Amino acid sequence: MNEQSPNKNYLGRLAIVLHAHLPYVRKNEKNSLEEDWLFQAILECYIPLLQVMESCKKHDNSNTKLTLSLSPTLLSLLQNKQIKKKFSSWIKTRIEFLTDLPHEEQVASEFLMKNIKNNYLYWEKCHGDLIERFKKLCITGNLDILTCAATHGYLPILRENPETVLGQINTAIRSHEVIFGTRPSGIWLPECAYYEHLDNILRNCGIRYAVLDGHGILNGSPRPRYGVYAPICSKKGVAFFGRDCESTLPVWSSRDGFPGNPVYREFHKDLGWELSSSELQKKGITTNRPLGLKFHRITNNKSLLGKKEFYIEGEALKKVEEHAEQYLLSRSNQLKNLSLSSSFDPMLIAPFDAELFGHWWYEGPRFIENILRKSIDYSIKLTNLKEILLNKPNIQICDPSPSSWGQGGYHDYWLNDKNAWIVPEITKAGSVFVELSSREFNDDFSIRLLKQAARELLLSESSDWSFILRAGTTTELAKERIDRHLFRFWKLIDMLEKRSLIDYNFLEDIEEEDNIFPEIKIKDWQL
Numbered sequence: 001m002n003e004q005s006p007n008k009n010y011l012g013r014l015a016i017v018l019h020a021h022l023p024y025v026r027k028n029e030k031n032s033l034e035e036d037w038l039f040q041a042i043l044e045c046y047i048p049l050l051q052v053m054e055s056c057k058k059h060d061n062s063n064t065k066l067t068l069s070l071s072p073t074l075l076s077l078l079q080n081k082q083i084k085k086k087f088s089s090w091i092k093t094r095i096e097f098l099t100d101l102p103h104e105e106q107v108a109s110e111f112l113m114k115n116i117k118n119n120y121l122y123w124e125k126c127h128g129d130l131i132e133r134f135k136k137l138c139i140t141g142n143l144d145i146l147t148c149a150a151t152h153g154y155l156p157i158l159r160e161n162p163e164t165v166l167g168q169i170n171t172a173i174r175s176h177e178v179i180f181g182t183r184p185s186g187i188w189l190p191e192c193a194y195y196e197h198l199d200n201i202l203r204n205c206g207i208r209y210a211v212l213d214g215h216g217i218l219n220g221s222p223r224p225r226y227g228v229y230a231p232i233c234s235k236k237g238v239a240f241f242g243r244d245c246e247s248t249l250p251v252w253s254s255r256d257g258f259p260g261n262p263v264y265r266e267f268h269k270d271l272g273w274e275l276s277s278s279e280l281q282k283k284g285i286t287t288n289r290p291l292g293l294k295f296h297r298i299t300n301n302k303s304l305l306g307k308k309e310f311y312i313e314g315e316a317l318k319k320v321e322e323h324a325e326q327y328l329l330s331r332s333n334q335l336k337n338l339s340l341s342s343s344f345d346p347m348l349i350a351p352f353d354a355e356l357f358g359h360w361w362y363e364g365p366r367f368i369e370n371i372l373r374k375s376i377d378y379s380i381k382l383t384n385l386k387e388i389l390l391n392k393p394n395i396q397i398c399d400p401s402p403s404s405w406g407q408g409g410y411h412d413y414w415l416n417d418k419n420a421w422i423v424p425e426i427t428k429a430g431s432v433f434v435e436l437s438s439r440e441f442n443d444d445f446s447i448r449l450l451k452q453a454a455r456e457l458l459l460s461e462s463s464d465w466s467f468i469l470r471a472g473t474t475t476e477l478a479k480e481r482i483d484r485h486l487f488r489f490w491k492l493i494d495m496l497e498k499r500s501l502i503d504y505n506f507l508e509d510i511e512e513e514d515n516i517f518p519e520i521k522i523k524d525w526q527l
Contacts, residue, residue: 012335020354021071045358048365069188108310109295144384153461170524193404216403217242247350265362324370460485
């Protein structure tokens, strides 16, 4: 690495890396659970993070730096005109629920009503075009926007057909380029999962850097001299940044970290679980489920949900400021110790799911705001991954180790007795598609069928469904999703090979529902 400048006025650098992702959840039905996921993330996470970035940029442009991965499926949802129209009625329904509460609960939820209205006002002012707001922050250099695999496919279990890995990455790059006007140079590998020689595919696709969990770097070959405190570069020419667990544990852990503090908002106590079926049905919601309306505090981790106290916003905001300063002091001391032991410019890489900030941890965006505003007071320079590489550091050549950031650190979470059945199913479909994509189809109808089959294959490969099956939440939904896309894939293949079985109504229906990646190219699956 470059030696420290004697005139440098900071101890080291901190790169916060956020990964924003949701699976493709568009369904031709009203009030779907999957669209609730998206709308809650827009309201509680994406809009507040944009507001924080834009506000802090005005305050201090030079130190307002983050890295943000926006997955292609999320970008597709944020672009969708039909979904944008639905968001307005979704918000109005939530406001009606709060308005109809008993007096005591109305008073307790005033902060929530205020924040919903303010965030919706932001949405209206930018005409629902959040992507354009992200793009502006990227142009100014405040955000380094990464891509991800097209549908967040877990790449190590696709490796039997390398072309399917190519399809995930090339489709993502093409989609990113159409939306942002530039090709991405960095990628968030789904679940930070890496396997041997993946860097060769990344390099050939034009990807120059990625994020891994710490042990993916620490177990590299040869062992990296600076551990996770400096990037490495593989022999194929791809740079990798490793997660520093000291910088992430205080934030992501609800048990050992900040989000579990008693004054913060309780995630699990949601009005949707407490209203009667008739009260929900009056607003067009057929089953009990989270509405995103939460106005109680954690109170005590051992408290039953029925015993939770009302949320007090002022106390929570004071506490999140204290936690941000505590975090910065710890990072400052960490960087000071690293600087004493070496002559290099240490950096801390802190990757998180973006939805942690605002959705899971309601006060999270305010935590980010305090970090952006106060890091300079602790002699910490905020940076992003692209800026680090633009400074052209001397990076050690080192091949990373197979790894992921899932439980156990390798591939167990996506390959176990709950979800292993998926692997042969998507492998078989991938093999057939790779063979068909190598054929010469000259008629437009065959190409149309093949493109839709590619979309269904990509959607079936999403790691989200494997994660849900392993976690044991909404498992029927996850299984239905996989079965749905594989059924559609095989029916399209039959239509392609047996022209007597063509079902135009079926084709038009799934083209309308699964209309992701309009720019998809079959050649993207060819090595």
